[in-house]
Amino acid sequence: MEQLLQHLVNGLVLGGTYALLGIGLTLIFGLMNVVNFAHGEFYTLGAYAAFAALGWAGVDFFTAVLAAIAAGAALGWLCEVTLLRPLRSESIDTTMLVMIGVWIAMQNGELLVWGGVAKSIPHPFPTAPLVLGPVAIAPLRLFVLLIAAGLIAASWLLIQKTKLGRAMRATFQDRDTAALMGVGIGRIHAATFAFGSALAAAAGALLGPVFLAYPSMGDLASLKAFSVVILGGLGNLPGATLGGLLLGVAEELGAGYISSGYRDAVGFVIIILVLLFRPAGLFARQERIA
Amino acid sequence: MRRVGGGFLALIALTLPLWLPSAYHLHVAIMAGIFGVLALSLNLLLGYTGQLSLGHAAFFGIGAYTSALLTLTLEWSFWPALAAAIALAGAAGWFIGRLSLKLRGAYFVLVTISFAGVISLVSVNWIELTNGPLGLPGVPAPELGPWSLRTKTTYYYLVLAAVALSYAVSRRLVGSRIGRAFVALRENEALAESIGVDVTHYLVLAAVVSAAMAGLGGSLYAHYTRFVSPEVFLFSYTVTMVIMVVAGGKGTLAGPLVGAVLFTALPEVLRAATSWQWQMLAYGVLLVLLVVFMPRGIVPHINAAFSRTPRP
Amino acid sequence: MLAVRNLAVRFGGVTALEGVSFDVRPGSITSVIGPNGAGKTTAFNAITGYLRPTGGRVSYDGVTLTGLRPSAIAQRGIVRTFQRTSVFRSLSVENNVMTGLHLRGTAGFLAVLLGRRRLADEERHLASDAAAIIEFVGLAHRRREAASALPYGEQRLVELALALAARPRVLLLDEPGAGMTGAEKTVVSGLIRKVREQNVTILLVEHDMRMVMGISDTVIVLNGGRVIAEGAPAEIQAHPDVIRAYLGASHGSA
Numbered sequence: 134m135e136q137l138l139q140h141l142v143n144g145l146v147l148g149g150t151y152a153l154l155g156i157g158l159t160l161i162f163g164l165m166n167v168v169n170f171a172h173g174e175f176y177t178l179g180a181y182a183a184f185a186a187l188g189w190a191g192v193d194f195f196t197a198v199l200a201a202i203a204a205g206a207a208l209g210w211l212c213e214v215t216l217l218r219p220l221r222s223e224s225i226d227t228t229m230l231v232m233i234g235v236w237i238a239m240q241n242g243e244l245l246v247w248g249g250v251a252k253s254i255p256h257p258f259p260t261a262p263l264v265l266g267p268v269a270i271a272p273l274r275l276f277v278l279l280i281a282a283g284l285i286a287a288s289w290l291l292i293q294k295t296k297l298g299r300a301m302r303a304t305f306q307d308r309d310t311a312a313l314m315g316v317g318i319g320r321i322h323a324a325t326f327a328f329g330s331a332l333a334a335a336a337g338a339l340l341g342p343v344f345l346a347y348p349s350m351g352d353l354a355s356l357k358a359f360s361v362v363i364l365g366g367l368g369n370l371p372g373a374t375l376g377g378l379l380l381g382v383a384e385e386l387g388a389g390y391i392s393s394g395y396r397d398a399v400g401f402v403i404i405i406l407v408l409l410f411r412p413a414g415l416f417a418r419q420e421r422i423a
Numbered sequence: 424m425r426r427v428g429g430g431f432l433a434l435i436a437l438t439l440p441l442w443l444p445s446a447y448h449l450h451v452a453i454m455a456g457i458f459g460v461l462a463l464s465l466n467l468l469l470g471y472t473g474q475l476s477l478g479h480a481a482f483f484g485i486g487a488y489t490s491a492l493l494t495l496t497l498e499w500s501f502w503p504a505l506a507a508a509i510a511l512a513g514a515a516g517w518f519i520g521r522l523s524l525k526l527r528g529a530y531f532v533l534v535t536i537s538f539a540g541v542i543s544l545v546s547v548n549w550i551e552l553t554n555g556p557l558g559l560p561g562v563p564a565p566e567l568g569p570w571s572l573r574t575k576t577t578y579y580y581l582v583l584a585a586v587a588l589s590y591a592v593s594r595r596l597v598g599s600r601i602g603r604a605f606v607a608l609r610e611n612e613a614l615a616e617s618i619g620v621d622v623t624h625y626l627v628l629a630a631v632v633s634a635a636m637a638g639l640g641g642s643l644y645a646h647y648t649r650f651v652s653p654e655v656f657l658f659s660y661t662v663t664m665v666i667m668v669v670a671g672g673k674g675t676l677a678g679p680l681v682g683a684v685l686f687t688a689l690p691e692v693l694r695a696a697t698s699w700q701w702q703m704l705a706y707g708v709l710l711v712l713l714v715v716f717m718p719r720g721i722v723p724h725i726n727a728a729f730s731r732t733p734r735p
Numbered sequence: 736m737l738a739v740r741n742l743a744v745r746f747g748g749v750t751a752l753e754g755v756s757f758d759v760r761p762g763s764i765t766s767v768i769g770p771n772g773a774g775k776t777t778a779f780n781a782i783t784g785y786l787r788p789t790g791g792r793v794s795y796d797g798v799t800l801t802g803l804r805p806s807a808i809a810q811r812g813i814v815r816t817f818q819r820t821s822v823f824r825s826l827s828v829e830n831n832v833m834t835g836l837h838l839r840g841t842a843g844f845l846a847v848l849l850g851r852r853r854l855a856d857e858e859r860h861l862a863s864d865a866a867a868i869i870e871f872v873g874l875a876h877r878r879r880e881a882a883s884a885l886p887y888g889e890q891r892l893v894e895l896a897l898a899l900a901a902r903p904r905v906l907l908l909d910e911p912g913a914g915m916t917g918a919e920k921t922v923v924s925g926l927i928r929k930v931r932e933q934n935v936t937i938l939l940v941e942h943d944m945r946m947v948m949g950i951s952d953t954v955i956v957l958n959g960g961r962v963i964a965e966g967a968p969a970e971i972q973a974h975p976d977v978i979r980a981y982l983g984a985s986h987g988s989a
Contacts, residue, residue, distance in 0.1 A: 168529040216711065225528055226475065230669065230714045233477075237662060238707025244700045352658065356540065359533055394548035401537035401544075408530055409522060592848060599847040599854070600840035600861075607834050610823040613785070617817070618901040619809035619838040628844065 163368020205334020512638020
């Protein structure tokens with residue numbers, strides 16, 4: 134029982150960051166109709182940006198996380214403006230291939246800059262776990278969970294309460310009508326991609342110190358983000374939040390009770406099973422790709 | 424004109440070992456041939472039915488492991504092992520095809536990636552069978568009757584035969600009502616159904632043939648490098664195949680082969696000058712540039728330059 | 736005979752079709768008309784398997800079609816066209832029709848891989864069939880052009896040729912005259928009559944009343960998802976419910 138609780142707590146920590154990844158991806162997917170296979174690379178970028186800010190600029194940990202978020206937003210914006218904007222009228226397959234290209238280029242660019250050896254990102258938290266009744270949690274992990282929750286809440290506020298959020302929701306409902314209403318599609322897309330990438334970078338900066346930073350860390354992050362999106366439903370923000378938490382917990386349980394070697398298989402199996410048994414609900418918007 | 428060109432190319436392919444300067448060059452030619460089989464395989468799905476499989480390394484890896492395990496642990500000889508590799512990879516293709524009957528576009532991509540991910544994790548973790556990350560060394564060289572095909576020259580001809588077979592299968596399919604059904608599925612599914620094309624049947628068929636072909640490539644790879652490890656499932660293999668097909672021209676017969684030769688030779692040329700990371704970086708940038716500036720690929724561009732009639 | 740019995744389609748809480756029943760007499764040209772949103776295309780989709788009806792049954796010569804895939808329904812000779820132009824855009828006219836001949840071919844996987852004489856014979860037959868169909872719709876001069884390069888009216892002819900290639904016994908045409916010029920509509924009407932002469936039953940949805948009344952043997956009027964009238968063109972034109980439905984609709988939509 135205590136072990137189960139412990140797994141649940143660990144799962145929530147992971148799940149919070151998965152939710153951040155998923156929210157970004159689901160917005161980009163749902164709103165721009167772009168399958169962003171480079172999403173995980175922004176996660177990697179976040180981890181390395183935090184590492185660089187700490188090591189090179191010598192700022193404190195919290196500033197470093199902010200710097201990572203800013204870096205993600207900036208590069209995301211750049212990516213949308215230079216690559217995706219000219220291709221907006223192209224098919225979903227075309228932009229997907231381009232994003233696969235970005236994925237490969239970014240990952241190997243990171244490999245060139247940072248080398249293949251995993252980097253440990255220093256953090257100011259004590260390593261001794263906090264014991265809260267039956268469960269123990271490292272202060273860093275608690276911090277990750279809190280910041281992730283804060284960012285999720287902030288995303289909610291942005292989407293629900295701001296003018297930009299309203300425009301984003303209008304675009305998601307119906308691109309053409311939104312354009313008629315005077316919503317600038319170009320600005321919305323750039324903002325969405327920058328915002329989604331910033332969330333991914335935040336997830337990377339948060340989880341980087343928990344694990345390690347290495348160039349291929351984004352591959353699994355992408356796949357997890359996709360699992361979350363598929364679990365939660367396309368363009369569904371609450372769905373992505375719940376999906377993220379669910380995936381985090383499922384992975385912890387899988388690793389704890391089945392085999393840690395298959396931890397990462399949980400996401401794959403979820404993708405396959407959900408697409409297999411709930412495809413109608415999931416691909417209703419997707420039917421006419423051709 | 425076209426026929427003369429084809430004959431000339433065939434002649435070059437057949438005499439290649441005679442005038443290539445070194446064993447290293449022959450090695451590059453063999454790898455180009457193996458990737459040619461893989462690119463032709465991916466092209467059937469991506470180029471003709473329009474479905475992007477990003478899990479193609481799984482079929483390649485299944486072929487490689489099947490062949491290696493059967494020859495190593497059960498001491499089968501090469502040929503039945505090759506047949507089993509093709510069959511098992513084809514069965515995996517059937518499974519993926521059935522699984523993703525209703526899934527298109529991004530969802531098809533995700534299922535194929537996930538499938539490859541699971542298979543790759545199994546190859547790492549099922550140590551009793553696969554020897555885990557250490558891999559399986561000592562895969563025997565193939566034999567043909569009393570002759571060993573151990574030398575690079577003989578292996579080259581074996582690979583060349585496989586390329587010819589894959590090309591012939593692709594060509595026959597594409598030129599038939601089956602190939603037309605594939606293209607119908609790519610172009611407009613609803614319309615295809617309305618004229619009686621059972622879309623799911625043809626999607627599964629394409630997946631099976633494509634996967635079986637990738638299995639053939641995998642088996643050839645295993646018996647050539649004589650070593651199989653979970654690296655055969657690396658995503659970079661899939662990416663390489665995708666780039667070859669997209670660059671050469673998806674939905675053309677010659678395109679994947681042109682792409683395979685180009686993108687096997689190019690990295691070798693680059694290797695002298697740069698590191699592997701630079702190469703992969705260049706790959707990514709190249710893929711972006713190709714999609715943006717030459718979306719249909721090299722072969723269709725050349726074709727368009729020679730004639731004005733559109734070819735399917 | 737194509738028989739539609741008590742067909743019902745509901746989307747969520749919205750009823751698109753309710754208790755729709757009618758027969759399409761073999762060899763006839765039957766038109767389905769009605770105001771926008773009356774359920775005409777929905778009925779087509781339900782008959783041809785693109786939509787699973789909530790209730791009711793469609794059969795052809797006593798064989799139930801309901802629940803079959805569209806391709807299986809096409810195999811039984813019930814072939815449709817679409818309201819929005821549907822052609823294989825990147826293929827030439829010739830290859831469009833060759834693709835449409837799918838059901839006339841027999842070669843399976845092994846025959847394709849191993850076949851020699853018989854396969855080549857079949858391909859030659861198909862090619863000559865294709866040429867004949869292209870000639871029939873009057874596009875011989877466009878044979879090698881990409882379908883997407885053709886003007887709109889000719890694309891609709893390619894669509895008709897595609898449907899004919901599938902060797903229909905019942906041909907369902909969804910607004911074949913939509914967006915065409917008067918002259919083109921006359922050509923299409925002529926073609927529809929000629930198709931009927933080859934013993935193909937025609938069911939069509941059309942807005943152009945001149946065309947409908949000119950070629951139909953029977954007209955079925957849908958309104959609000961129900962059949963409100965059925966009869967010869969002259970009867971329909973005088974039918975008080977029909978007049979009311981159209982006036983009401985024009986008040987609502989114009």
